[in-house]
Amino acid sequence: MNFEFSDDQKLIQDQARQFLAEHSPLTATRGVMDGQTAYDSHLWKSIVDLGWTATAIHEQYGGLGLGSLELCVIAQELGRSLTPIPFFSTIYLAAQIIQQHGNEQQKQRLLPSIAAGETIVCLASSELAGQHLFKAKQTQYSNRRLSGKKIAVLDGVKADYAIVSATDTNKKHSLYLVNLHQADIQRTLTPSIDSSRPLSSIEFINAVAEPLGANDTASAILTEAFDRAAVFTSFEQLGGCEASMQMGINYTKQRFAFGRSVASFQAIKHIFADMYVAIELARSNAYFAAWALSVNDKKLPLAAATARVSAIDAYYFCSKENIEVHGGMGFTWEFDCHLYYKRAQLLSSIIGSSRWWREQLVSRLLDE
Amino acid sequence: MDFNDTKEQAMFRAKVKSWLTANAQAKRQGLMAGTQEDRYQQAVDWYHKRYDAGFSCLTWPKEYGGQGLSQMYQVIWNQEVSHYGEPDEYFVIGIGNCGPALMTFASEEQKQTLLPRMARADDIWCQLFSEPGAGSDVAGLSTKAEKTGDEWKINGQKIWTSGAQYSRYGVILTRTDLEVSKYRGLTMFMIDLKQPGVEVKPIKQIDGGSHFNEVFFNDAVIPDNYRLGKVNEGWGAALMVLMNERLANATAAPDGFEDFLNWAKASDIDGVPASQDPIVRDKLATWYAQHAGVEATTFRMITAVAKGGVPGAEGSLGKLVGASMNQEIANFVIQQLDAGGQLTGDESTPLDGHFQSAMLMAPGIRLAGGTDEIMRNIIAEQVLGLPQEPRADKGIPYKDIPSGNTGA
Numbered sequence: 001m002n003f004e005f006s007d008d009q010k011l012i013q014d015q016a017r018q019f020l021a022e023h024s025p026l027t028a029t030r031g032v033m034d035g036q037t038a039y040d041s042h043l044w045k046s047i048v049d050l051g052w053t054a055t056a057i058h059e060q061y062g063g064l065g066l067g068s069l070e071l072c073v074i075a076q077e078l079g080r081s082l083t084p085i086p087f088f089s090t091i092y093l094a095a096q097i098i099q100q101h102g103n104e105q106q107k108q109r110l111l112p113s114i115a116a117g118e119t120i121v122c123l124a125s126s127e128l129a130g131q132h133l134f135k136a137k138q139t140q141y142s143n144r145r146l147s148g149k150k151i152a153v154l155d156g157v158k159a160d161y162a163i164v165s166a167t168d169t170n171k172k173h174s175l176y177l178v179n180l181h182q183a184d185i186q187r188t189l190t191p192s193i194d195s196s197r198p199l200s201s202i203e204f205i206n207a208v209a210e211p212l213g214a215n216d217t218a219s220a221i222l223t224e225a226f227d228r229a230a231v232f233t234s235f236e237q238l239g240g241c242e243a244s245m246q247m248g249i250n251y252t253k254q255r256f257a258f259g260r261s262v263a264s265f266q267a268i269k270h271i272f273a274d275m276y277v278a279i280e281l282a283r284s285n286a287y288f289a290a291w292a293l294s295v296n297d298k299k300l301p302l303a304a305a306t307a308r309v310s311a312i313d314a315y316y317f318c319s320k321e322n323i324e325v326h327g328g329m330g331f332t333w334e335f336d337c338h339l340y341y342k343r344a345q346l347l348s349s350i351i352g353s354s355r356w357w358r359e360q361l362v363s364r365l366l367d368e
Numbered sequence: 369m370d371f372n373d374t375k376e377q378a379m380f381r382a383k384v385k386s387w388l389t390a391n392a393q394a395k396r397q398g399l400m401a402g403t404q405e406d407r408y409q410q411a412v413d414w415y416h417k418r419y420d421a422g423f424s425c426l427t428w429p430k431e432y433g434g435q436g437l438s439q440m441y442q443v444i445w446n447q448e449v450s451h452y453g454e455p456d457e458y459f460v461i462g463i464g465n466c467g468p469a470l471m472t473f474a475s476e477e478q479k480q481t482l483l484p485r486m487a488r489a490d491d492i493w494c495q496l497f498s499e500p501g502a503g504s505d506v507a508g509l510s511t512k513a514e515k516t517g518d519e520w521k522i523n524g525q526k527i528w529t530s531g532a533q534y535s536r537y538g539v540i541l542t543r544t545d546l547e548v549s550k551y552r553g554l555t556m557f558m559i560d561l562k563q564p565g566v567e568v569k570p571i572k573q574i575d576g577g578s579h580f581n582e583v584f585f586n587d588a589v590i591p592d593n594y595r596l597g598k599v600n601e602g603w604g605a606a607l608m609v610l611m612n613e614r615l616a617n618a619t620a621a622p623d624g625f626e627d628f629l630n631w632a633k634a635s636d637i638d639g640v641p642a643s644q645d646p647i648v649r650d651k652l653a654t655w656y657a658q659h660a661g662v663e664a665t666t667f668r669m670i671t672a673v674a675k676g677g678v679p680g681a682e683g684s685l686g687k688l689v690g691a692s693m694n695q696e697i698a699n700f701v702i703q704q705l706d707a708g709g710q711l712t713g714d715e716s717t718p719l720d721g722h723f724q725s726a727m728l729m730a731p732g733i734r735l736a737g738g739t740d741e742i743m744r745n746i747i748a749e750q751v752l753g754l755p756q757e758p759r760a761d762k763g764i765p766y767k768d769i770p771s772g773n774t775g776a
């Protein structure tokens with residue numbers, strides 16, 4: 001057993017961390033949050049230059065052909081710095097789906113330009129709040145045309161392509177690839193809890209579309225894609241947890257009440273101890289899932305669900321208690337606590353929320 | 369023990385019901401919609417209307433704008449009005465905190481002129497206690513009041529003052545002696561905020577709103593007859609205000625349960641009524657037991673107050689339970705909605721985005737009026753009488769105690 005990242009992977013992580021500390025300040029995150037842009041294109045270009053978008057794309061399609069573990073350590077750093085770029089949609093989800101299920105022509109058309117940071121791809125699947133996206137089947141496909149409305153699409157405003165789930169005339173539920181630069185599409189930015197990663201609705205009005213993956217496999221492909229994405233996301237969440245805890249510790253050490261440092265109160269220390277425990281459990285579950293993903297072990301489905309459930313819970317806890325230990329300051333727009341609180345919400349919901357993953361965990365556990 | 373209305377109470381309830389039916393707006397989608405200014409104006413209008421009909425500040429004496437009724441009547445009012453969409457608690461800080469302070473300490477003439485105007489929201493009042501360096505430890509505050517002749521000059525800064533931007537007056541706690549221990553050098557006043565020495569700057573909150581403010585005092589002037597209580601006895605007066613704040617909180621603070629119940633009754637998860645979902649049902653049980661428990665505890669507290677007791681530290685319990693529950697409910701519901709749960713102000717989100725707004729307000733409710741940790745300390749030390757933590761500031765003159773950031 002060797003339950004650790006390799007020296008090379010740790011090096012990638014250190015470099016990522018240093019780079020982001022310097023080039024991805026939280027002011028960049030706030031720039032997007034304030035609605036100035038949909039993502040930070042300057043930052044996007046620099047991380048493309050570092051090869052991050054190419055990391056897990058195969059060499060024959062212009063990628064670096066590194067494994068998923070390298071992507072995990074990068075994800076953790078992106079999560080720590082709340083870097084406002086379309087990495088989640090394009091890299092964790094779309095690139096993975098296209099690489100696994102696209103036809104040769106699609107792979108050649110899209111993967112090299114994704115690796116080069118020239119193409120942004122979003123996943124458009126939800127249709128209604130209160131409905132799991134696998135049950136969203138109102139969008140219709142027939143005769144190479146697609147019609148319907150998708151909501152809460154991450155990076156939908158600026159994406160070049162969308163992967164869309166839709167039902168065909170035989171009631172089969174499949175995925176389709178849609179070029180978003182066509183007339184029969186309406187995109188609307190929709191306000192959301194974490195506006196540093198904007199969501200939009202996309203309406204397809206008889207838009208040109210092509211099948212992606214075999215017929216009737218939308219749920220199968222997305223289930224598998226979400227397992228993979230859940231692992232990367234749990235590393236992002238881990239980075240966010242660590243940042244939240246560190247912020248809280250730094251603040252309370254220098255804040256005085258009743259003549260002593262706030263960090264010296266046992267009630268506050270216990271909050272940090274609870275954060276630490278939640279983070280370490282989430283970290284260990286994330287590591288195990290990363291390993292299962294990297295060797296495609298049959299334990300991956302359960303491991304991914306476990307990593308996701310602990311990461312969701314840990315990030316919610318750390319980000320809300322970070323506000324609490326800051327007192328009134330934590331409730332201000334000016335302090336950065338809320339950036340993490342809001343990101344924790346977004347990441348908890350975006351590939352199926354806590355409710356769905358808890359159910360996945362249990363059914364996979366009972367199936368073992 | 370009897371939880372039913374007496375005959376008089378039942379009559380009062382019927383009167384309230386029929387007045388509300390004719391005059392109050394139904395709970396509706398979109399209550400959160402509109403700007404902060406819109407909601408403020410709505411609240412002012414409601415307070416006018418309610419006062420003119422004789423339903424304001426029921427427990428206050430008639431000559432001060434109230435109705436001279438017992439707490440039980442206020443409870444009846446609260447129960448009935450909670451079925452409507454009116455901002456009935458919007459000015460709770462002035463009425464719940466500043467009102468009782470005036471009642472105890474202001475002159476007869478001040479009470480007769482100021483209290484009815486407060487009750488009708490003709491004047492809005494705010495509570496100027498917390499400072500950048502003194503929140504939980506509010507007795508560590510440093511805003512100075514210095515006496516010259518018949519006047520006091522105020523210099524310093526307050527922070528987190530809810531509603532200061534709308535307020536004509538505030539109740540302010542100041543430092544009048546630096547040489548004695550911190551609790552002994554405080555004095556409380558009311559202050560007219562519409563004067564050149566006072567500057568109010570709204571603070572933006574994490575939900576994008578700006579209900580609270582920084583308030584700067586630069587040689588602001590308070591006449592000595594605005595003093596509430598004796599010089600250097602402000603801490604006792606402040607404790608009374610804080611105790612009333614807890615009573616007001618215990619009856620007014622949202623715990624989110626009503627909205628959760630409404631959501632469960634009206635919504636589907638994946639096409640199945642949420643009320644049939646075992647996970648939702650389990651949460652309904654947990655949170656109803658807490659909600660009902662807090663409500664019943666409040667009744668017990670009100671009974672004690674009605675028999676002549678003062679609102680005690682027990683009021684902390686409702687605030688402690690309700691504030692966290694409110695946050696947990698918001699998070700839980702959002703987690704039942706899949707990605708669409710992230711949308712705010714979207715007409716397709718349940719209760720018009722209520723839970724998303726609640727999610728963003730919830731951390732503030734856990735802090736305002738005393739944090740969770742302070743509530744637990746109060747329960748442990750004042751209710752249970754457990755030994756106090758060793759006090760780093762005990763017996764030390766105020767000026768020598770490290771405070772604020774970096775202990776400076």
Ligand SMILES: Cc1cc2nc3c(=O)[nH]c(=O)nc-3n(C[C@H](O)[C@H](O)[C@H](O)COP(=O)(O)OP(=O)(O)OC[C@H]3O[C@@H](n4cnc5c(N)ncnc54)[C@H](O)[C@@H]3O)c2cc1C
Nearest residue numbers: 265324325327328497498503504528530732736737739741
């Ligand atoms: C929405 C909102 C509205 C408000 N409105 C008003 C208002 O109208 N008027 C007004 O005067 N104030 C108001 N406040 C201020 C509020 O009372 C303070 O924010 C609160 O008391 C905490 O003080 P602080 O912000 O200085 O935090 P701090 O006191 O610095 O607290 C930081 C952390 O230390 C913890 N802590 C402090 N002491 C102890 C201890 N002894 N043991 C364990 N933990 C401890 C706290 O729980 C907190 O987690 C408002 C605050 C909010 C958020």
